[in-house]
Amino acid sequence: MAPKRKIVVVGAGITGASIAWHLIHLEYEVTIVEQYMPASGATGSSFGWLTGVVKDDATDVLIRRAALADWKRLEEIIPELQIKWSGSLSYGEISGSFMKNETLLHNAEIARLEPALVNPPEQARYAAEDGAVDALEATRILVCKACEKGAVLQTQTTVSGFCMTKGKVTGVLTSRGKLDADCVVLACGIGVSALTERTTTPVPILSSPAILLRFAVSRRMVKTLISGDDIEVRHASNGDLLAAEDYPANGNVRETAISAQLAVRNRLAGAESAVLIKYSVGERPVPRDGYPVLGFTDDSKDIYVASMHPAVTCAATIGRLVSEELRDGKCDEIPQNYRPSRFI
Ligand SMILES: Cc1cc2nc3c(=O)[nH]c(=O)nc-3n(C[C@H](O)[C@H](O)[C@H](O)COP(=O)(O)OP(=O)(O)OC[C@H]3O[C@@H](n4cnc5c(N)ncnc54)[C@H](O)[C@@H]3O)c2cc1C
Structure with a gap:
């Protein structure tokens, strides 16, 4: 051999x-x-x-x-990966043309899908097949x-x-x-x-920093993964709320973390007392x-x-x-x- x-x-x-x-x-x-x-x-x-x-x-x-499809293949072999196929809801930049795998939702539908979202936007994109790991x-x-x-x-x-x-x-x-x-x-x-x-x-390979934040919340309130122009959030498997933020131009990560906490508290009913428990900066590798x-x-x-x-x-x-x-x-x-x- x-x-x-x-x-x-x-x-x-x-x-x-x-x-x-x-x-x-x-x-x-x-x-x-x-x-x-x-x-x-x-x-x-x-x-x-x-x-x-x-x-x-x-x-x-x-x-x-x-x-x-490749993550689904892996998940069949390794169920411990526990991928949450919750779908994603994006709003902020709505252009006329929608992409494959997306549906346009209007205000009332958004409110039904994400009842905790305060003042839901007029329109959002819903990608039912998206997930998170x-x-x-x-x-x-x-x-x-x-x-x-x-x-x-x-x-x-x-x-x-x-x-x-x-x-x-x-x-x-x-x-x-x-x-x-x-x-x-x-x-x-x-x-x-x-x-x-x-x-x-x-x-x-260039380095592009971004921030991950973790909040303790009293209950699960977000059903999908929400990616708006004001917040990007989803629940972790233990119920904590995760949020992602761009790295600030002035480098003040703590200030960004505090604004993110405010945005989460204001935008989600039930998250008014969300407490920031951790944040970290990751250097994304970008060719x-x-x-x-x-x-x-x-x-x-x-x-x-x-x-x-x-x-x-x-x-x-x-x-x-x-x-x-x-x-x-x-x-x-x-x-x-x-x-x-x-x-x-
Ligand atoms: C806040 C944030 C949110 C993000 N959100 C998403 C998202 O929602 N979806 C998505 O797809 N991506 C997202 N990304 C990007 C994603 O995390 C990265 O693209 C991905 O993790 C890169 O993985 P990697 O294994 O290529 O690199 P890395 O995770 O950086 O791993 C490289 C490893 O190599 C090791 N290493 C480096 N040099 C050496 C050496 N000389 N010898 C030995 N070891 C070495 C490092 O220690 C490191 O462990 C996000 C990133 C951040 C920071």
């Missing part, structure tokens, strides 16, 4: 976790190397919205169209399931470069020494740029040109990069596509403009 291909996955966010889970099911020898603990990057602060609503000309349309928990579950099947997780270990012999990758250099590998998958979010810029095709990055960075097909935004929505699809490509050498579902070679 030919020896199994040794693959090191760098980064245990939702992207690396999904890729590792898919690869271990293709019988590879998989080691996940994480500089801190699983989900300590953007994933740990994610709002977890899984949305299939996407414009035809969106940069990630090809992945996003498959995203919900606890991204941190999903990452832990995928990593744990991959390890049960034989993957190895190495935490508190930073990858600093590659070991090469005659142009072929033989391993990665880490803060704990060399780790053998025939192939390395970089799923390390904003860490991708530093690892690619010196050795291989440089892949520019410089906005297109997902999926593919080998070198001719010998030893180094692979997987990075995009929004990666929680797309993680199950990314895992499927990347694992198929590593098995077959090429995956035709991934278009040319997602390839790292565009940065040469």
Whole structure:
């Protein structure tokens, strides 16, 4: 029997976790190397919205169209993921053309769907098929399931470069020494740029900060996931209210958190005494040109990069596509403009 291909996955966010889970099911020898603990990057602060609503000309349309079906496939195998298929309600920017998977709701229908929403808007978009997942928990579950099947997780270990012999990758250099590998998958979010810029095709992944807030509330009041121009909220599985906010231009995160608390208290009947219990800033990895990055960075097909935004929505699809490509050498579902070679 030919020896199994040794693959090191760098980064245990939702992207690396999904890729590792898919690869271990293709019988590879998989080691996940994480500089801190699983989900300590953007994933740990994610709002977890899984949305299939996407414009035809969106940069990630090809992945996003498959995203919900892939999460449903994973959920059948791993029911512990506990995805809430609650639908989403969006308002604020209503244009004339509605996208596939959306319905236009008017004031009275919005009030019936979300009775706690104070002064419901005149119109909103309802995406009945959308869902939400606890991204941190999903990452832990995928990593744990991959390890049960034989993957190895190495935490508190930073990858600093590659070991090469005659142009072929033989391993990665880490803060704990060399780790053998025939192939390395970089799923390390904003860490991708530093690892690619010196050795291989440089892949520019920018950092886009955003804030996740958690409120203690006395009861569940939001039925769907609400994404308006004033609040973006959903319930966590324990009943807490989660909210997502853009990072403020003046950098004052505490001030933004306090305004978010006020907005939640004012906009939701029953949330008048909502108490902010936690907030965190996550650095979302965003490829410089906005297109997902999926593919080998070198001719010998030893180094692979997987990075995009929004990666929680797309993680199950990314895992499927990347694992198929590593098995077959090429995956035709991934278009040319997602390839790292565009940065040469
Ligand atoms: C407030 C907020 C709300 C969001 N809401 C949504 C949403 O609703 N839906 C959605 O789809 N997306 C959302 N996102 C974006 C989403 O969270 C990210 O796209 C996704 O988590 C990126 O996952 P990742 O695994 O690619 O990167 P990360 O989660 O950043 O994981 C990268 C991992 O690699 C590790 N690492 C980095 N460098 C190294 C190295 N050299 N060696 C070893 N390990 C390394 C890091 O420690 C980290 O754990 C949101 C993000 C934020 C912050």
